[in-house]
Amino acid sequence: MTALKIPSPRAPVNILIAHPDEDVMLRLQLALRAITTPAALYHVKDETSLFSFLRKASPYETAQRPDMILLGCALMAALDRLKSDNPFSPIPVIVMATDITRDQSRQAHARHANACMRIPSDTPGMRSFAAALDGFWFRTARLPVNPDV
Amino acid sequence: MTVPMPSPNSEPLHILYAEDQEADALFMEQAFLTARAQVVMHFVTDGQAVVEYLAREPRLPDLIFLDINMMRKNGPQTLEEIRANEGWRHIPVIMLSGSALDRDVLGCYTRHANAYVQKPLTFPEMMGFVQAIENFWVFQALLPQDASSS
Numbered sequence: 001m002t003a004l005k006i007p008s009p010r011a012p013v014n015i016l017i018a019h020p021d022e023d024v025m026l027r028l029q030l031a032l033r034a035i036t037t038p039a040a041l042y043h044v045k046d047e048t049s050l051f052s053f054l055r056k057a058s059p060y061e062t063a064q065r066p067d068m069i070l071l072g073c074a075l076m077a078a079l080d081r082l083k084s085d086n087p088f089s090p091i092p093v094i095v096m097a098t099d100i101t102r103d104q105s106r107q108a109h110a111r112h113a114n115a116c117m118r119i120p121s122d123t124p125g126m127r128s129f130a131a132a133l134d135g136f137w138f139r140t141a142r143l144p145v146n147p148d149v
Numbered sequence: 150m151t152v153p154m155p156s157p158n159s160e161p162l163h164i165l166y167a168e169d170q171e172a173d174a175l176f177m178e179q180a181f182l183t184a185r186a187q188v189v190m191h192f193v194t195d196g197q198a199v200v201e202y203l204a205r206e207p208r209l210p211d212l213i214f215l216d217i218n219m220m221r222k223n224g225p226q227t228l229e230e231i232r233a234n235e236g237w238r239h240i241p242v243i244m245l246s247g248s249a250l251d252r253d254v255l256g257c258y259t260r261h262a263n264a265y266v267q268k269p270l271t272f273p274e275m276m277g278f279v280q281a282i283e284n285f286w287v288f289q290a291l292l293p294q295d296a297s298s299s
Contacts, residue, residue, distance in 0.1 A: 083261070090258035106293035109239040112232075112261045116291045118157060129289055136285035140278060141243075142265045144258040145251045 012038035013138050014064045018050045019043070019072035024098070024119060028070065031123075031130035037138040040064065047078040054088050066091060067143050071113075073097030073104060083112040090144040092137065158211070158292045161187035165210035167199045167227065168192065168245075169219045173268070177214075180275040186287040196222030200230055203237050210240060211292050212282075216268075217246035217253065228260050239293045241286070 015032060019025050025043050032039055042063070044050045050069075053060040071078065071093050083089050092114040097104070098121060105116040117133075120126045137143070164181075168174040174192045181188050191210065193202055196219050203209065213231070217224040224244055231237045241263040246253060249267055257265045269275040286292065 089261075090255055092258070092264070100291055102291065102294065105291040106239050109241060109263075109293045110235075114263045115241070115285075116293070117289055118291055128284075132284040132289040136281040137264070140266055140281040142249065142254045142267060144255045144265075 012040040013067045013143070014040050014042065015068050015070060016050075016053060016066035017041065017043045017070045018045075018047075018075050018078065019070070019096075020045050020074055021072070024072070027123075027126055028119070028130075031126040032133075034127065035130050035134035035138070037134050039138075042066065047075055047081075050075065050078055051081070068137060069093045071095050073100055073108075076104075076108065076111075079108065079111050079113060092143065094133070156186065156288050158287060158290075159294055160287075161189045162212065162287055162292075163189050163191060163208065163210045164212045164214060165191045165193065165199065165202060166214040167194070167196060167219060167224070168214075168216045169194050170216075173216075176272075176275060180269075180272070180279045183276065184279055184283055186283050188287075195219040196224060196227030196230075199227050203231070203234075209237065209295055211294050212286060213240055213242045215242055215244050215262075217244060217248065217257075225256060225260055228257065228262055232261050241290075241292065243282075 017025055017028055029041050032041055042053065044053050053063050056063050069082070069091055073095055076095065079093060079095065082093055094115045094117060095108040095113040096117045096119050098119045100116055100118055108116050117129065120129050166174060166177060178190050181190055193199055199213065199215070215224040215227055228242055228244070231240065231242060244257045244262045244265045245268050247268050254265045266278065269278045
């Protein structure tokens with residue numbers, strides 16, 4: 001008898017949204033809940049909480065290592081720490097803002113942001129934003145798996 | 150349902166692709182002919198040629214695709230050189246490889262690759278790749294294009 005191969009359910013990708021604005025965070029969460037890839041969404045509002053989350057410090061002792069960080073432009077100072085702090089440097093970081101400029105994008109890329117995006121102000125735009133993120137990062141690209149963390 | 154958005158980037162987009170297998174380069178070129186965005190592909194055959202291209206051409210590419218395994222200078226070595234150069238380090242680099250090994254993927258992200266993609270092998274896979282590149286990198290991402298882009 002041949003064993004029937006049942007594909008194992010895909011583990012959700014862990015997405016950490018680091019953004020101080022509650023409204024932006026809620027709209028992002030709403031759009032990301034609709035993507036094809038199963039995703040677990042987490043949220044922090046500032047740089048201190050971001051690193052507490054990554055280091056599983058209180059109150060984030062049970063936090064999962066994120067597969068991707070969506071970083072608000074207001075928290076750009078965290079980018080240098082993220083990309084030089086060795087255990088976390090491979091995690092893709094997408095810098096985003098509603099009004100990000102080309103010059104800010106250039107600076108963020110020079111500091112090793114993986115991509116920069118403008119956050120759409122309307123719901124259809126937000127859906128396209130989330131779908132494009134899903135299509136490239138979670139269904140086309142390979143994300144890093146760090147064996148030590 | 151998602152709606153198409155106007156691209157935040159200036160078109161045509163210039164993509165530099167370093168690939169030592171001519172058939173793979175042609176395959177990619179054919180697939181990008183179907184793209185909705187205006188894309189101009191530039192091909193070189195190894196990492197050393199990428200460095201020479203960046204040093205020589207007045208207009209830097211908007212995106213670089215780097216094959217991992219190339220003669221003279223391989224993908225990771227080339228990536229390190231791009232990231233070490235102040236004038237080039239902002240250019241997004243997508244690594245392309247036949248390898249699915251976690252250590253290869255991690256090594257490229259640690260060297261600050263923007264993304265790592267397993268090489269598409271079939272035409273449907275290649276079309277999916279082109280569509281994903283367009284939808285994210287052309288129509289959503291804000292590329293750090295040069296002011297001279299046109």
